Amino acid sequence: MAKRAPEIITKTIEDPLKQAVANPMSRFLSGQIGTGVPRFEGSINTDFTDVAKKSAEDFQNINPSQFFADNIEAPAVSKFKEQLGVSREDFAGQLSSSNRLRTEEESISRFTRDLAGTKANFLTQLPQQQFNMALSMKQEQNKEDVAQYNDWMKSLPQYNPAMEASLRFLSESTSTGTDVLSYLDPGQKSSMGSIGAMAGMAIGALLAAPTGGMSLMVGAAIGGALGGAAGTGLGETGMGNII
16 A cells, blocks of 8 residues: 555635624724724813813912902991991980990990901911812812823723724634634555565564574564665555555
């Protein structure tokens, strides 16, 4: 029998239904590789409108002393003077000048004391409220910055969901609709090699005579190797074609 060399045999199996999906999917995914995801436009966390931000900035820019003087102290003094003038007219002729003056002094003293206490509280509380407002806006801005950073990271090409889908598409060969089956055909040796090996072992046994200096086992092994090689050579040079 002639010798046949080993070879790999393949067979392609195609599924038209899977290919109808796999081919367009492959083109789509290949077009997405290296491209990022569009970013979200606008604020992510904060709900502050432009009007709200402008109001907060105006509040933080208030000068407490000037604001109190213009918007609290001045109107209060003006109102007090107006009321004091009315009181003078009402009590005219009813109280002696000394009693009227004492009453006015008490009113002025009480007004001045109350105004000073109000100013002290205002100048203490307003800066604290301004600080709290700035701190709150900073915290909101920090949250927005983190959200914007995370959104930017997700927009990078390496984080595009198409990348993961592409890797999965490549790893699942059956999803392409084309499968290639393969197996190894071990081939076949020439029958002349077997015959030569058997003859060689017989010759090796004869060589292992007591006077030859080698054992029966060693002589048979050498003879088998030589005979097998010779038989294989004969098979390759044409003896196999005769059978």
